[in-house]
Amino acid sequence: MNATPVPSAVQFHQLHKRFAEQPLFQGLDLALPPQRITAVVGASGCGKSTLLQLINGLLRPDAGEVRVFGQPLDYGDLPRLRRRIGYAVQRIGLFPHLTVRDNIAILAEREGWPRPRLRARIEQLLRMMDLAPALLGRYPHEISGGQAQRVGLCRAMMLEPPLLLLDEAFSAVDPITRAEVHARFQALQHAEPRTVVLVTHDVAEAMRLADHLVVMAPGQILQTGTPQSIRTRPADERVARLLETGA
Amino acid sequence: MNRRPAGERVGWLAVLALTGLLLIVGSPAAAPPAHGEAGTITVGSKADREGHLLGEIFAQTLEAAGFRVERQLGLGQTIVTYQALVEGEIDVYPEYTGTLAHAILGVEHSDIDTLDRLVRRQGLRVLPPLGFNNTYALTMRRAKAQRLGIRRIGDLAAHPELIIGVSHEFRKRQDGWPGLRSRYALPQSPLGLEHGIAYQAIREGSIDVTDAYSTDGDIERFDFMLLQDDQGYFPRYLAVPLVAADLPSPAVAALRRLAGLLDERQMRALNAEVSSTERSFSAVAAEFLAEHGIVFGESATQSHRWSRLGTNLIEHLQLTGIALGLACLVGLPLSLAVYRSPRLARIVLYVAGLLQTIPSIALLALMIPLFGIGVLPAVIALFLYSLLPIVRAAITALLTVDPLLVNVASGIGLTKAEQLRHVILPLAMPNLLTGIRTAAIINIGTATLAAFIGAGGLGEPIVTGLALNDYQLVLYGAIPAALLAIATELLFELGERALIPAHLRESRKL
Numbered sequence: 050m051n052a053t054p055v056p057s058a059v060q061f062h063q064l065h066k067r068f069a070e071q072p073l074f075q076g077l078d079l080a081l082p083p084q085r086i087t088a089v090v091g092a093s094g095c096g097k098s099t100l101l102q103l104i105n106g107l108l109r110p111d112a113g114e115v116r117v118f119g120q121p122l123d124y125g126d127l128p129r130l131r132r133r134i135g136y137a138v139q140r141i142g143l144f145p146h147l148t149v150r151d152n153i154a155i156l157a158e159r160e161g162w163p164r165p166r167l168r169a170r171i172e173q174l175l176r177m178m179d180l181a182p183a184l185l186g187r188y189p190h191e192i193s194g195g196q197a198q199r200v201g202l203c204r205a206m207m208l209e210p211p212l213l214l215l216d217e218a219f220s221a222v223d224p225i226t227r228a229e230v231h232a233r234f235q236a237l238q239h240a241e242p243r244t245v246v247l248v249t250h251d252v253a254e255a256m257r258l259a260d261h262l263v264v265m266a267p268g269q270i271l272q273t274g275t276p277q278s279i280r281t282r283p284a285d286e287r288v289a290r291l292l293e294t295g296a
Numbered sequence: 297m298n299r300r301p302a303g304e305r306v307g308w309l310a311v312l313a314l315t316g317l318l319l320i321v322g323s324p325a326a327a328p329p330a331h332g333e334a335g336t337i338t339v340g341s342k343a344d345r346e347g348h349l350l351g352e353i354f355a356q357t358l359e360a361a362g363f364r365v366e367r368q369l370g371l372g373q374t375i376v377t378y379q380a381l382v383e384g385e386i387d388v389y390p391e392y393t394g395t396l397a398h399a400i401l402g403v404e405h406s407d408i409d410t411l412d413r414l415v416r417r418q419g420l421r422v423l424p425p426l427g428f429n430n431t432y433a434l435t436m437r438r439a440k441a442q443r444l445g446i447r448r449i450g451d452l453a454a455h456p457e458l459i460i461g462v463s464h465e466f467r468k469r470q471d472g473w474p475g476l477r478s479r480y481a482l483p484q485s486p487l488g489l490e491h492g493i494a495y496q497a498i499r500e501g502s503i504d505v506t507d508a509y510s511t512d513g514d515i516e517r518f519d520f521m522l523l524q525d526d527q528g529y530f531p532r533y534l535a536v537p538l539v540a541a542d543l544p545s546p547a548v549a550a551l552r553r554l555a556g557l558l559d560e561r562q563m564r565a566l567n568a569e570v571s572s573t574e575r576s577f578s579a580v581a582a583e584f585l586a587e588h589g590i591v592f593g594e595s596a597t598q599s600h601r602w603s604r605l606g607t608n609l610i611e612h613l614q615l616t617g618i619a620l621g622l623a624c625l626v627g628l629p630l631s632l633a634v635y636r637s638p639r640l641a642r643i644v645l646y647v648a649g650l651l652q653t654i655p656s657i658a659l660l661a662l663m664i665p666l667f668g669i670g671v672l673p674a675v676i677a678l679f680l681y682s683l684l685p686i687v688r689a690a691i692t693a694l695l696t697v698d699p700l701l702v703n704v705a706s707g708i709g710l711t712k713a714e715q716l717r718h719v720i721l722p723l724a725m726p727n728l729l730t731g732i733r734t735a736a737i738i739n740i741g742t743a744t745l746a747a748f749i750g751a752g753g754l755g756e757p758i759v760t761g762l763a764l765n766d767y768q769l770v771l772y773g774a775i776p777a778a779l780l781a782i783a784t785e786l787l788f789e790l791g792e793r794a795l796i797p798a799h800l801r802e803s804r805k806l
Contacts (some may be wrong), residue, residue, distance in 0.1 A: 107703070132708075132709035138707070144705075146797055
């Protein structure tokens with residue numbers, strides 16, 4: 050199943066990582082396809098979020114290698130790397146002292162984007178995420194949870210990163226709102242296809258959004274493949290049980 | 297609807313403006329006082345009225361002899377003033393032979409020549425006495441003394457119920473209370489209080505007896521009575537100019553002309569003149585010197601209280617502004633360096649807290665051997681005092697920043713510096729400003745004490761007023777200081793508005 054003709058967007062090679070002297074990954078090998086949405090599912094504590102933070106360098110492997118678009122991570126200049134990797138997390142992490150506009154624009158302003166380009170990109174993102182321009186002047190505590198999640202996605206995608214990491218980014222809102230956010234996200238992916246790695250505990254969400262699925266148990270990969278192939282042919286009992294309880 | 301009342305750009309401009317303002321207000325005083333310039337002589341004095349007056353007489357005498365004179369009058373108690381002379385911060389001040397022998401040199405009472413020989417080892421000289429003997433004495437209300445039949449110090453032994461309140465210095469000095477008590481077998485144990493408020497306390501009846509100087513003009517003015525030292529306990533306290541040995545000989549010659557000019561009656565009259573009339577020290581000194589043909593005409597150095605007020609206010613702003621600015625410049629990076637390590641943070645807070653426990657007067661006195669007198673030691677002391685509130689607030693502020701937000705800031709690709717400037721500091725700002733505001737208010741209050749070591753400021757009228765029993769003069773310093781504190785509160789309120797979005801402001805939580 051790993052045999053994709055195009056080079057992998059993200060690749061883990063013989064990766065070792067321990068936490069508090071407890072080994073989590075021991076020789077992990079994993080490759081994620083480019084221009085696709087990959088969903089990583091598994092019980093909490095299995096190392097899903099760790100996987101994400103290894104990609105953008107928030108965590109460093111004890112041994113082995115992480116490659117992004119064929120290049121080994123340059124830990125010497127992480128900000129540069131991270132500006133090419135969008136990042137959104139569960140509690141959204143909008144900065145409470147900045148307006149919606151300033152939250153979205155924070156990276157582009159550091160990059161020194163000219164104002165017209167900045168304004169145009171923000172307008173484009175708002176349209177795709179179905180957010181009213183009036184929200185731009187508000188502070189995060191003045192908008193709804195669903196709006197905040199979409200603002201978080203706008204911030205992550207502002208610099209048009211080729212890779213987007215989403216850590217439970219659609220959780221913590223009610224099902225109706227989540228369905229809305231999903232729809233906007235899919236529309237966006239259609240308009241600007243990019244490599245997405247989505248970590249979620251919600252198997253239904255993974256099944257709905259993902260092109261490619263990674264099923265994890267603590268410290269190991271149980272199965273990878275399309276949602277369809279995994280659903281019809283689960284590799285073992287654990288995968289089958291996870292799909293059942295999650296679905 | 298574009299609502300960006302606290303756009304961060306505006307906020308940081310405000311920070312810059314505020315810092316700039318502090319630096320502008322602060323900068324002139326950053327230059328060290330011009331001591332030791334050729335032709336400039338610095339005259340000092342202790343904080344009492346007679347010290348001021350004699351200092352002014354010395355100053356005008358030297359000015360008449362062609363010297364430029366800088367006045368550091370009202371420095372503090374004996375040790376502070378003596379240290380200032382030894383350190384070369386001042387060149388001359390009026391001292392008393394008894395004080396020099398007992399309190400400073402620790403020898404039995406000696407004649408002028410012996411004292412002169414002893415202080416030469418310190419690079420000082422004793423010039424000939426001015427004439428009067430201002431010895432210690434005990435005094436009480438005449439009416440009460442007559443009612444109880446008290447005339448002599450020895451009579452106090454029969455009235456253990458009398459409350460004695462003496463100056464702190466007198467209470468401790470070997471030639472003060474301890475010796476007096478054993479000589480006369482006095483049963484009372486005295487309260488220690490500022491000499492400046494002792495007379496007020498006697499008039500109000502909260503104490504009965506206090507120490508006084510025999511030339512004190514207030515004794516006659518308030519109808520107090522000096523108790524006779526029938527056993528001859530108090531040594532002679534002849535007023536002398538105590539000078540640096542390297543004082544130019546024309547200056548020494550000028551001061552020698554004052555020898556023998558002042559007897560006790562005359563000194564008492566001059567003292568009464570400044571305490572009972574509105575006349576300034578310089579006016580009274582000028583009149584006296586003119587009568588004796590040393591200075592002709594009134595001195596040009598008279599200054600009016602109101603015009604001094606502006607100078608005092610500016611000096612006060614400089615002292616507090618520089619100290620606060622320095623404390624921010626040191627405290628903030630220090631807090632940033634240690635806040636992640638609970639151990640280091642605790643050590644820093646402990647040291648800063650320790651500094652805070654030193655009484656301000658003591659801290660100021662400790663600065664003298666290290667930095668001399670004047671603005672520099674005062675700024676350093678105030679700086680040390682400001683550190684604790686700023687560091688404590690900064691560490692708390694930094695620790696309360698949501699770690700998720702810091703993680704996100706790093707994860708989306710902000711550099712360390714950008715995380716600090718755009719996320720961590722703005723989020724810490726409410727608590728941080730509260731700490732800086734506290735430090736500013738403490739500073740404004742504590743800076744009034746800086747006048748004790750010659751740093752000027754609004755403490756100058758307060759210290760002088762206390763020494764002179766002139767409560768109006770005290771208010772000339774106290775009221776502006778209080779207004780300054782209120783104005784500072786308001787300024788910080790405005791700063792908060794400019795820097796922090798409404799929903800994150802600390803003041804909203806009050």
